[in-house]
Amino acid sequence: MRRISILGSTGSIGTQALDVVDGLDVQVAALAAHHNVKMLEEQIRKYNPQLAAVVDEKAAADLTVRVADTGCRIVAGEEGLCEAASLSHVHTVLNAVVGIAGLRPTLEALEAGIERLALANKETLVAGGALVMAKAKQKGIAIAPVDSEHSAIFQCLQGAPSKKALRKVILTASGGPFFGKTREELTNITPAQALKHPNWSMGNKVTIDSASLMNKGLELIEAVWLFDLEPSQVDIIVHRESIIHSMVEYDDHSVIAQMGVPDMRLPIQYALTWPERTACPVEPLDLIACGKLTFYRPDEETFICLPACREAIARGGLAPAAANGANERAVSLFLEGKIPFLRIGELVHAAMLHQQSADQITLQSILEADRAARQFVDSQVR
Numbered sequence: 001m002r003r004i005s006i007l008g009s010t011g012s013i014g015t016q017a018l019d020v021v022d023g024l025d026v027q028v029a030a031l032a033a034h035h036n037v038k039m040l041e042e043q044i045r046k047y048n049p050q051l052a053a054v055v056d057e058k059a060a061a062d063l064t065v066r067v068a069d070t071g072c073r074i075v076a077g078e079e080g081l082c083e084a085a086s087l088s089h090v091h092t093v094l095n096a097v098v099g100i101a102g103l104r105p106t107l108e109a110l111e112a113g114i115e116r117l118a119l120a121n122k123e124t125l126v127a128g129g130a131l132v133m134a135k136a137k138q139k140g141i142a143i144a145p146v147d148s149e150h151s152a153i154f155q156c157l158q159g160a161p162s163k164k165a166l167r168k169v170i171l172t173a174s175g176g177p178f179f180g181k182t183r184e185e186l187t188n189i190t191p192a193q194a195l196k197h198p199n200w201s202m203g204n205k206v207t208i209d210s211a212s213l214m215n216k217g218l219e220l221i222e223a224v225w226l227f228d229l230e231p232s233q234v235d236i237i238v239h240r241e242s243i244i245h246s247m248v249e250y251d252d253h254s255v256i257a258q259m260g261v262p263d264m265r266l267p268i269q270y271a272l273t274w275p276e277r278t279a280c281p282v283e284p285l286d287l288i289a290c291g292k293l294t295f296y297r298p299d300e301e302t303f304i305c306l307p308a309c310r311e312a313i314a315r316g317g318l319a320p321a322a323a324n325g326a327n328e329r330a331v332s333l334f335l336e337g338k339i340p341f342l343r344i345g346e347l348v349h350a351a352m353l354h355q356q357s358a359d360q361i362t363l364q365s366i367l368e369a370d371r372a373a374r375q376f377v378d379s380q381v382r
Helices: 012-021 037-047 057-066 077-085 100-112 122-139 148-156 204-212 214-226 265-273 305-315 319-335 343-354 363-381
Strands: 002-007 026-033 051-054 073-076 092-095 116-119 142-145 166-173 234-238 244-250 255-259
Touching: 002 012, 002 077, 002 100, 012 026, 012 037, 012 092, 012 265, 026 037, 026 077, 037 051, 037 057, 051 057, 051 077, 057 073, 057 077, 073 077, 077 100, 092 100, 092 265, 100 116, 100 122, 100 319, 100 363, 116 122, 116 265, 122 142, 122 214, 122 319, 122 363, 142 148, 142 214, 142 265, 148 166, 148 214, 148 244, 148 255, 148 265, 166 214, 204 214, 204 319, 204 343, 214 234, 214 305, 214 319, 214 343, 305 319, 305 343, 319 343, 319 363, 343 363
Parallel strands: 002 026, 002 092, 026 051, 051 073, 092 116, 116 142, 166 234
Antiparallel strands: 166 244, 244 255
16 A cells, blocks of 8 residues: 655645545555644544644644544654655655745655655745756656646656657646736735635635736746746646646647646646546536637736746746745735735746845755745835
C-alpha cells in the first residue's frame, strides 16, 4: 500500500485530496495544517496517521491534548511541517500549503528521496523553481502537478513525441468574477465581491489571485519551470466555462486539449495515480449540457498582475520571488480592507522592479527577497 503525506490537509485542496484517497489503496502517513485543529482532529481519527503537524504552536499544543488517546504524534512549527514532508517510507508528498511557506517543505521532501511530489503549491516553483527542479533532477523524483492547468498540460504531453516537437502551451483562465470590467468599474471592489468565483471553490488567497489574474501569472512562471519552456512558449487565453483546462500545440500546429468538469479532485487523483487512471468521484463531462465553449484574450491593461509576472520570469533571478512575496502581502492587506483591489497589481509590479539581481539563487536569498518585497509593500501603503 502506498503511503502519502498531505501538507495543508484542512484547506480546499487537502480536503478534496482526502476525498480522493478514500477511493484509492493509499495509507495516510502524515497530515499537516496551519491552525484548524478541529478539522485536523477529525482527520486524524478517520485516517489514523502516524504524525500530524500544526504550524501554529499554540494550536499544536491544543491538538496534542485532543488526540492524546490516539497513536498520532503531534509536531509543531515550520520544523514540524518539514518533518511531515520528509517522513520515512512515504511514497508521495502532496504539498497543498498556501504561499512561500510551501518552499522549504518541498525541498525537504525532495531531499528525503520520496518517489513523487504532487505539487499544488505553485509558489514553490514561482519563487524557487531553479532550486526545486535541480533537486528533483538530482534525486530522480517525479513532480506531478496538481493545478488543473498544469495537470492538463502534463496529461496532454503523455505519449508525446520529443520535447522538440512542442511549439507552445496554452493556459486557460476563467477570467474570475471581474471578466470584462474596466479599471474604473473595479475602483471600489470589496473583498466579498472578489471572493465570488464563478466556477471554482478555492481558498481566499487563491480566489483573490484568480480575480486579479495573478493566479495566471504565477501559473505562467510555474509552467516555464515544470515543462522547461521559454516564457514566450506560454500563451494565456480566457475560457469562461472552465471546461478546457489547458492545451498544448505541436510544431505541426496540432492542438491537444484536456477537458473535464471544473472539479479539482480529477487533477489531484491523476497526480496520485499517474500513469494509471482509475474511477474518480467526479461527474462525467456532458458537452451537450455545456452548449458552447468561448475564448477571449486576457485584459492585461486592467489586470496588470499578469504582465508583471511575465516580466518577472523574463528578468529571472529573484524577480519572481519578489513578485510573489509582494502579492501575498498585498492580498492580505486587501482582505483586511487596507488597500483597494487595483492596488494589488501596482504593488506587485513595483516590488518586482525594486528587487535587485543576485549572483546566486539559494533558499536564503529567495526568502530574503520574499521578506524584502513584503516590507516594500508595507512601506508603500503607510
